[in-house]
Structure formats: structure tokens, C-alpha cells
Amino acid sequence: MSRHAVVIGGSLAGLCAARALVDHVDQVTVVDRDRFPDVPTVRSGVPQAHHLHVLVTAGQRALDGLFPGLVTELYEAGAVVVDTPTDVLYLTATGWRERFAATHRLVGTSRELLDWTVRNRLAADPRVRFLPAHEAMELIGADGRDAVTGVVVRPRGSAGALQQRLTADLVVDASGRGSRTPQWLARLGYGEPQQTRVDSGLSYASRRYVLAPNAVEGWKNIVLMPEPPHTGRGAVLYPIEGGRWMVTLGGLGGDRPPTDEAGFLEFAREMRSPLLYEAIKNAIPDSAIHGFRGTANHRRHYETMPRWPDGFLVVGDAACTFNPVYGQGMSVAARNAVVLGAHLRRHGGRFGRAVQARVARCSDAPWRIATGADLRYPSTVGPRPRGGALARWYLDRMADVANRDPYVCEVLTDVLHLVAPLSAVVRPTVVARVLRGRPGPRLDAPAPTASPGTGPS
DSSP, X not given: OOOEEEEEOOSHHHHHHHHHHTTTSSEEEEEOSSOOOSSSOOOTTOGGGGSOOOOOHHHHHHHHHHSTTHHHHHHHTTOEEEEETTTEEEEETTEEOOOBOOOEEEEEOOHHHHHHHHHHHHHTSTTEEEEOSEEEEEEEEOTTSSBEEEEEEEETTOOGGGOXXXXXXXXXXXXXXXXXXXXXXXXXXXXOOEEEEEBOOEEEEEEEEEOOTTOOSSOSEEEEOOBTTTBOOEEEEEEETTTEEEEEEEEXXXXXXXXXXXXXXXXHHTSSSSHHHHHHTTOEEOSOOEEEOOOOEEEEEGGXXXXXXXXXXXXXXXXXXXXXXGOOHHHHHHHHHHXXXXXXXXXTTOOOHHXXXXXXXXXXXXXXXXXXXXXXXXXXXXXXXXXXXXXXXXXXXXXXXXXXXXXXHHHHHHHHTTSSOGGGGGOHHHHHHHHHOOSSOOOSSOOSSOBOOOOOO
8 A cells, every 4th residue: 555745845844854755755745925936046935045054064964865966066056165163254142262273164146045955856756746835734543543644735825616625644744934733733633732831032034145356365254243232233144056145134122233235334343343345345235135134043842742643744943943144944944854864764764753742853952052152142032941041151161262262263163063962061071172262362353364273181
């Protein structure tokens, strides 16, 4: 008897989930509200595609595991190699960071190139079928047992009479921030999940540029972090394919970056450092200016629900959304799919509530990183865990020490790239260096060239 899986959502989380499923069923149907473009271009269903996307090391490894050679394919398509911290001019709250020998590599790519490359890989597989311009309306429950057996869909914008039932052995919700799974589960009698929300009030605006000749001298990335409580403004300049650069400006609370030409440039000019403004002031705009405000961290705790239907899973932003400024979402989505694939191999191509708990654990460390950073700001709305003030003091001090200490910088970078556990920050060798303090004066200007790295002493 043939087996069928349905994935709700054709963005990166859904594409990765489809890849994990395809080896365990006869067909995977990916349902999405959009029509998919034939070339790499921003589509309306991915509003974040107008903005900066960062694929940290853990995400690169996960994607290469799902789609072997994918990262190399992105480079061949024009993505830019960004060695970190070597290629980065990084202004932290307590000064510039040394440009130590690289320990990680970022992939300078637009979101549309990444999605398009992954989607092409899947489209070449005859076991994958795309159902564009359709929206999921309901889950289909099983009679007399806890299970989901399909999805009700309809053409986008059509009347209810055009609804059709897609029966399925496995259903994955990868529909993103706007997921309606809480309401769907409630209507099937499962109730709704507990939810946690931490909102710093960050808003940002982005634009793509072609920089003037000689605007870049010995670096590939500028990161200007806020300096609370003096300023909540930050900015990033990052290379993508096609000789273009993405600029994202951010501000907390009412200090929102403007989306008009003059206001956007003035906001950039007023940053803590003039370097980013100097790089873009004579640049050629390559896009409109796009604003974004939905930056709250939002977690739906499906793993703690008393009842859960077999054959159903929620992944990516539909389960846990992070403040996009920390660059974790794509990597967590890819790791969700890796976890799903491993579970399917161990359990004969089937899943229940156990895999939802494993997917949730993928979000634990990124959630603590993102919410811990956002909770540094007094205006942030959300629960503040006990001991949080001490943890924030320690991590702020660690970030300061990392500016001049290559070993502490490497450990911190490993954690932020999700390849080392959070516990790495309290290794005895790290704690000793953090408590000792920054090994040298604050850097009030970025290092002109890379600095050598050394191991622990």
C-alpha cells in the first residue's frame, strides 16, 4: 500500500522536511499559498526575503547532510565566502573585536537564492509534488484514535466548494509564523499549546546596494551592535551574490529606521560608527527599502500538550520563532529536518509525539541565546527567568573579553554558530579568562588586518 506525506508550507523549513520524508513514503506533496518562481526572486510568502539572512555553521552542516554539496552549489551560484571573525568589522557594546584567525565561515547569499537552490533539488525528485497557490484549511482527524490522516486544502482565494481532502499517512506543518495549528488542534479536541513570547520591540529596515569601487578595503562584513542603555540602534552590511550588498538598520522601541531614502541614510549616518554609512553613501540602490516589525521570539510548546495526534509534526517557525536579528531560524529549520529524518529511520518511517519533543529540543539553545540577548533591554516584554541578571552579566563580560581573547572568542563563536552547547561558556578555562577580564585595552577602532589566534593558556 502506497504511503503519502503532506508538508504545509514550501519555505525552507518545509523543503527540508520534505527531503527528510521522501525516503520513507511513496510521495510527498508540498502545499504552499504562493506560486513558485522559475528564477531566484523574492516571493510574497517569504517577507523576510527582503532582509538579511545568515546561515550559521550548524545550518550549513544540516543542509549539506540533507542535500549533499548544497553549500558548494551556492558558492558556485555566486554566494560569497565570509570568514569569521577574520572578515568582519564587529563593533560590540564595549568596543571593536579583534579580527582573529577564522574559525567559521558564513555563506553570503540571498534568501531567494537559497530557497530556489533547495527547491530545484527537490523538484528533480519524482517522488515530490508541489501544489502551489493552495492553502491548508483544516487537519483531518482519525475516528476513534489520536491521529492526523490528512489536510483539507483549497485554491487560494477560492470559495469553500472547491475544497479537497488530501489524505496522508504523515503531515508536517511548516507554515511559519502564521501557523494555524493551535486552532486546528483545538477544533479536533486536543486543546491549544502553552505559548511563550519575548518581545524586545525591535524593528528594522533593509535595502540592497551595489557599492562604489574601493568602498570595501580588506573586509566583507560590518556589524554594529547596540550599546544599551545609550543606544538601541544597530546595523549590518553583508555581501550576497551578484556583487550586491544587503544593509539592515535596526532600532528598539519607537526608534524605528525610516523607509524613505533620506531618512534611511540619515539613520545609518547616526550609528555608533561611520564605517557603514561611508560604505553606502555613494552606493547604487538595488532595491526598495523594506521595513519589518514582527521580531518577537514566540514559542508554542507542543511538546507539553497532554494529547498529541500520531502522524503529525510542527517544525520551523510554526513551532518556534526567534528574533531574526540573531540569524538562527534557517539553521534550526534545517536541524529540525535532520532530527525528523533520524527518527524516521529508527522508527520505520512513522512518528508520533516523541519526534515533536526532539524537534523542540533543537530550539532550546537558540531560544536561550535569543531571549537572553533581548532581555538585556529594560523595555523587553516577556517572562524573565530567575538568575537571568547574573547570566546576562556573565555573557556581557564574556563578549567583552572575546574582543581581545582569541580562545574566548572561538568558544563564544562556536556557541553562536550552534556547534557547541551553551555549557561551553562555563568551561573552567573560559570562566577563568572571563573573570580575569579583557586582556588589553578596549579597541576604539577596528583592527585593519586579521590577528593571529591562539589556544587556551
